[in-house]
Amino acid sequence: NAGVTQTPKFQVLKTGQSMTLQCAQDMNHEYMSWYRQDPGMGLRLIHYSVGAGITDQGEVPNGYNVSRSTTEDFPLRLLSAAPSQTSVYFCASSYSGGGVYNEQFFGPGTRLTVL
Amino acid sequence: AQKITQTQPGMFVQEKEAVTLDCTYDTSDQSYGLFWYKQPSSGEMIFLIYQGSYDEQNATEGRYSLNFQKARKSANLVISASQLGDSAMYFCAMRDRGGSEKLVFGKGTKLTVNP
Numbered sequence: 522n523a524g525v526t527q528t529p530k531f532q533v534l535k536t537g538q539s540m541t542l543q544c545a546q547d548m549n550h551e552y553m554s555w556y557r558q559d560p561g562m563g564l565r566l567i568h569y570s571v572g573a574g575i576t577d578q579g580e581v582p583n584g585y586n587v588s589r590s591t592t593e594d595f596p597l598r599l600l601s602a603a604p605s606q607t608s609v610y611f612c613a614s615s616y617s618g619g620g621v622y623n624e625q626f627f628g629p630g631t632r633l634t635v636l
Numbered sequence: 637a638q639k640i641t642q643t644q645p646g647m648f649v650q651e652k653e654a655v656t657l658d659c660t661y662d663t664s665d666q667s668y669g670l671f672w673y674k675q676p677s678s679g680e681m682i683f684l685i686y687q688g689s690y691d692e693q694n695a696t697e698g699r700y701s702l703n704f705q706k707a708r709k710s711a712n713l714v715i716s717a718s719q720l721g722d723s724a725m726y727f728c729a730m731r732d733r734g735g736s737e738k739l740v741f742g743k744g745t746k747l748t749v750n751p
Contacts, residue, residue, distance in 0.1 A: 552737070563640075563727060563741040564681075571737075579738060611681060613739070621669040621731040622688050625739050627681035 523547050525628035527612050533634045534602040542597040542631050544612030551617035553595040554625070557581065557608040564611060570595055571617060602635045609633070639663075640728050640742035647747050649718045656703070657713040657745045659728035665689075668732035670711040671739070672702065675725040684726075687711055718749045 528543045546553065554569035556579075566579030570589040584606060586598040595614075599606060609632050613625040639662040649655040661670065672684040687695045687702045695702040703712040715722055728742045 554739070556741075561743060563743040564729075566738055566740070569736075569738060577736070609679065613681075617737075621665075621667055621733055621737050622686070623669070623731075624671055624683045624686055626683070627673075630679050630681075632679075 525612055525614055525626050527610075527628035527631050529631060530629065531632050533636065534599075535636050536602060536604060538602050540599050540602065542599075542610055542612075542633075544595045544597065544628060545593050546595075546612075546614040546626070547593065548614065548616070548626065549592060550614035550626070551592065552623075552625075553589065553612065553614045554579070555585070555587065555595070555597045556611045556613065557606075558611060558630075559608050567597065567610075599633075604635045607633060607635045640730055640740055642728055642742035642745050644745045645743075647745055649715075649747065649749055651720060651749055651751050652717055654714060654716045655718055655747065657715070657726050657728075657747065659711045659713065659742060661709050661711060661728075661730050663709075663730065663732045663734065665732040665734045668730055670702070670704070671729045671731070672700070672711075672713045673727045673729060673741075675727065675744075676721075677724070681727075685713065715747075720749050720751060723747060723749045 525546045551572045555567040556564040568587040570576045612628040615623040615625040668689045670687045674682045701714045
């Protein structure tokens with residue numbers, strides 16, 4: 522199993538550009554989520570999904586869109602990049618069967634810089 | 637609302653000694669899961685250990701153990717016989733049903749192991 526994969530690993534954008542961060546998992550996990558990590562802030566939840574066709578907002582959703590058309594994929598779209606979105610982005614997934622008792626598996630992260 | 641507090645921004649320990657990293661949590665749910673993750677300088681998030689709210693025994697995984705004190709709402713990570721490779725950021729996190737099973741992180745503790 523590849524686990525959770527993210528592409529790209531690094532990205533530099535100019536203010537106002539749009540892009541999509543890709544996330545895929547091959548563990549048949551229903552639950553997927555996106556986090557951003559900023560220095561001194563820990564990881565903060567952007568959006569999450571409990572299954573294909575179902576998404577919801579996390580703590581910091583503004584400026585980001587998600588969709589979940591398949592169980593495997595959960596892309597994160599930046600509509601109009603801003604310097605405040607410079608961060609490291611992590612995608613994670615978990616099995617839903619055990620609910621709160623399931624660990625989340627993380628992708629390797631995408632380091633995004635917005636100039 | 638869910639909340640995780642890690643009060644130690646940085647900790648130092650001598651190689652081969654034990655160290656305790658503090659974590660307190662706040663939830664009104666009876667069912668919740670507590671997790672510790674390690675993030676080395678390479679950036680990936682590594683799952684270390686898990687404790688369920690109904691587990692009567694403290695969780696252990698090799699050199700890692702979780703000192704779970706439910707009444708005090710604390711879930712401290714104990715690393716025994718520290719190794720140089722243990723130098724990393726450590727994050728405490730929680731999932732509960734009231735939070736839609738979202739994983740909420742503390743701000744982390746940076747552990748440095750000295751030779």
